[in-house]
Amino acid sequence: MKKDFMQTAVIVSNDRIAKATYEMKLNCDASAITAPGQFINIDVPGFFLRRPISVCDAEDRSLTIIYKVVGKGTLAMSQMSAGEELNILTGLGNGFDPERAKDGALLVGGGCGVAPLYMLARKLVGKNKSVRVVLGFNTKDEVFLEQEFLDLNDVYEFGCEGFEGEKPEVKVTITTVDGSYGVKGFVTDAIAQIYGSAKKTNNEKTYEEGNAIDADDPIGTKGTAPHGMSEMKVPYYYACGPLPMLKALKKSVGNHGELSLEERMGCGFGACVGCSVKTTKGFKKVCADGPVFPAGEVLEET
Amino acid sequence: MNSEERKPADISVTLSGLRLDNPIIPASGTFGFGEEFAKLYDINVLGSFSFKGTTREKRFGNPTPRIAECTGGMLNSVGLANPGIDEVIEHELPALKKIFRKPVVANISGFSIDEYVYNCERIDKEEQVGIIEVNISCPNVHDGGMAFGTSAKAAAEVTRAVKAVTTKPVYMKLSPNVTDITEIAKACEEAGADGLSLINTLMGMRIDLKTGRHILANKTGGLSGPCIFPLAVRMVYQVYDAVKIPIIGMGGVSTARDVIELMYAGATAVQVGAANLVDPYVCPKIIEELPKLCEELKIEKLTDIIGKTHNI
Ligand SMILES: Cc1cc2nc3c(=O)[nH]c(=O)nc-3n(C[C@H](O)[C@H](O)[C@H](O)COP(=O)(O)OP(=O)(O)OC[C@H]3O[C@@H](n4cnc5c(N)ncnc54)[C@H](O)[C@@H]3O)c2cc1C
Ligand SMILES: Cc1cc2nc3c(=O)[nH]c(=O)nc-3n(C[C@H](O)[C@H](O)[C@H](O)COP(=O)(O)O)c2cc1C
Ligand code: FES
Numbered sequence: 024m025k026k027d028f029m030q031t032a033v034i035v036s037n038d039r040i041a042k043a044t045y046e047m048k049l050n051c052d053a054s055a056i057t058a059p060g061q062f063i064n065i066d067v068p069g070f071f072l073r074r075p076i077s078v079c080d081a082e083d084r085s086l087t088i089i090y091k092v093v094g095k096g097t098l099a100m101s102q103m104s105a106g107e108e109l110n111i112l113t114g115l116g117n118g119f120d121p122e123r124a125k126d127g128a129l130l131v132g133g134g135c136g137v138a139p140l141y142m143l144a145r146k147l148v149g150k151n152k153s154v155r156v157v158l159g160f161n162t163k164d165e166v167f168l169e170q171e172f173l174d175l176n177d178v179y180e181f182g183c184e185g186f187e188g189e190k191p192e193v194k195v196t197i198t199t200v201d202g203s204y205g206v207k208g209f210v211t212d213a214i215a216q217i218y219g220s221a222k223k224t225n226n227e228k229t230y231e232e233g234n235a236i237d238a239d240d241p242i243g244t245k246g247t248a249p250h251g252m253s254e255m256k257v258p259y260y261y262a263c264g265p266l267p268m269l270k271a272l273k274k275s276v277g278n279h280g281e282l283s284l285e286e287r288m289g290c291g292f293g294a295c296v297g298c299s300v301k302t303t304k305g306f307k308k309v310c311a312d313g314p315v316f317p318a319g320e321v322l323e324e325t
Numbered sequence: 326m327n328s329e330e331r332k333p334a335d336i337s338v339t340l341s342g343l344r345l346d347n348p349i350i351p352a353s354g355t356f357g358f359g360e361e362f363a364k365l366y367d368i369n370v371l372g373s374f375s376f377k378g379t380t381r382e383k384r385f386g387n388p389t390p391r392i393a394e395c396t397g398g399m400l401n402s403v404g405l406a407n408p409g410i411d412e413v414i415e416h417e418l419p420a421l422k423k424i425f426r427k428p429v430v431a432n433i434s435g436f437s438i439d440e441y442v443y444n445c446e447r448i449d450k451e452e453q454v455g456i457i458e459v460n461i462s463c464p465n466v467h468d469g470g471m472a473f474g475t476s477a478k479a480a481a482e483v484t485r486a487v488k489a490v491t492t493k494p495v496y497m498k499l500s501p502n503v504t505d506i507t508e509i510a511k512a513c514e515e516a517g518a519d520g521l522s523l524i525n526t527l528m529g530m531r532i533d534l535k536t537g538r539h540i541l542a543n544k545t546g547g548l549s550g551p552c553i554f555p556l557a558v559r560m561v562y563q564v565y566d567a568v569k570i571p572i573i574g575m576g577g578v579s580t581a582r583d584v585i586e587l588m589y590a591g592a593t594a595v596q597v598g599a600a601n602l603v604d605p606y607v608c609p610k611i612i613e614e615l616p617k618l619c620e621e622l623k624i625e626k627l628t629d630i631i632g633k634t635h636n637i
Contacts, residue, residue: 290602
């Protein structure tokens with residue numbers, strides 16, 4: 024029987040980190056989070072349904088989430104303070120599988136879909152795998168976690184236990200739709216630049232000298248990633264973000280990766296069939312069978 | 326507390342000869358086939374449970390989004406997503422046998438009288454089934470479901486047809502989306518129903534102010550949760566007056582107090598729906614609370630209060 028499935032979590036901090044975006048740290052038993060990309064379902068006082076939010080990072084008794092204020096429930100969350108309690112269901116869903124990436128991985132996040140990629144990047148780096156992170160936002164004010172991803176370059180001591188070869192590297196590329204920061208356009212535009220597809224965007228702006236996109240040394244091209252539907256050689260990829268982003272990504276880089284889907288949820292643990300999705304392997308529940316699915320199994324129509 | 330030891334209240338109830346240890350039955354569509362909850366607690370503490378509405382064919386259901394929220398409740402337009410009767414009989418029931426030893430309530434749907442008959446006849450043969458609950462009240466499917474539950478004539482026809490091919494108690498699940506629920510209830514009773522289940526969800530709608538569009542892809546959905554509780558109490562009360570057959574009451578129940586209230590109105594057993602989705606432990610909590618609440622309210626036998634409000 025699942026223990027600590029339902030818990031009282033104490034808010035440790037709840038800070039605004041970008042436009043309408045908050046990072047909440049919770050003190051609770053985080054042991055049920057066994058893979059990046061899993062989520063918790065939060066009972067926000069005053070609301071009937073729980074709010075599903077991805078785990079951004081989890082370790083021992085510390086669980087971090089990042090959420091965007093989009094409605095009444097997330098607004099109420101943003102007004103809570105340290106010391107207050109939240110009832111949560113934890114360990115929900117099946118997350119990303121870091122083992123699937125061979126030498127390197129491409130992580131693609133859009134908006135609040137960026138959050139679960141952090142724990143994934145940490146796990147990948149911990150397994151000596153280099154990571155290229157491409158994050159898409161609408162505008163500069165919404166950008167978050169960039170520095171935290173870059174800091175993963177320094178957290179592990181390499182060259183010791185089980186370490187072979189080069190130090191894994193984390194490279195971050197930010198895109199904004201309005202071009203106010205990083206590459207102007209969508210994540211797929213930046214990916215095309217990095218991995219050298221013929222398709223170029225009209226405004227190829229890189230955002231910082233040290234992190235300028237280096238098309239000659241893209242992470243993962245050394246690997247054995249098969250060709251996608253395009254000519255790009257993209258390593259195994261992991262993506263979480265809005266549906267149009269996931270669809271565009273799948274179209275441009277193919278099925279050699281994993282997609283995290285989002286759906287309105289009644290329960291979050293497989294009881295109500297509210298969140299069904301059609302897959303190549305039949306009807307599945309986003310909450311219990313996903314939210315992460317092999318790219319080749321979902322979003323096949325259109 | 327009295328100095329003398331008081332016997333704990335008797336919370337068992339009987340539905341058409343089927344004795345339940347307690348009146349708590351998770352409602353169809355909110356408990357799947359039990360497996361998610363069996364991971365959380367021993368579901369044998371339940372009186373019984375009603376499994377997901379089953380149709381002849383496997384169904385994806387309506388397009389998503391099919392869940393929306395409102396103050397004190399939720400809307401769903403799941404639309405009878407289920408694996409189909411073959412799969413239910415071949416896989417779900419054997420799997421269920423491993424986690425639940427008691428008779429279950431088989432919730433059956435259909436899009437024609439023939440389909441109801443086919444499904445009920447097949448499920449009737451399953452030894453695990455204690456009661457057949459015929460859903461003639463799903464507001465989320467077109468040309469079926471609720472169409473049968475909003476006309477006394479059609480409701481009676483389904484009842485009669487199903488009764489003709491079954492041996493187990495048949496409970497007709499009624500829709501609240503009618504002008505006079507007692508008329509449908511009486512029609513079902515006359516057609517041979519062994520009992521009634523009520524209420525199913527109420528048809529509702531939500532609109533997203535950012536886009537001006539419906540939140541649910543299906544536009545409308547069934548409203549359930551605490552916000553419909555007073556309506557459920559009123560309808561159970563009215564139906565209790567109109568018929569002699571037992572009633573399984575439901576609609577917005579989330580506490581032991583709600584259970585007692587619905588029993589006062591006339592319910593013999595009580596189903597818990599949407600509350601399971603937000604508190605997966607709500608049913609065992611209610612079951613634990615019931616004897617204590619009975620003691621507080623000086624109820625010795627839960628069956629004593631069924632419909633009691635009618636005689637006060
Ligand atoms: C698996 C999963 C992981 C998620 N992870 C994150 C995350 O890490 N950070 C983040 O900011 N957001 C995340 N979301 C989206 C988040 O759940 C919604 O933004 C949030 O529920 C909105 O609640 P609200 O009360 O502010 O909005 P309202 O619109 O007032 O909510 C009304 C109802 O609709 C539901 N709802 C509204 N928008 C969404 C949506 N996009 N997805 C699912 N349900 C929705 C709400 O849960 C609620 O039941 C995730 C969603 C899913 C399904
Ligand atoms: C997500 C969901 C799915 C449901 N599916 C069914 C179903 O398949 N068959 C049925 O007879 N009732 C179904 N119902 C109705 C419930 O069984 C119950 O009658 C109704 O929700 C009222 O109870 P509640 O307020 O406690 O939820 C469903 C309800 C919900 C919330
Ligand atoms: S949200 Fe209930 S089954 Fe997925």
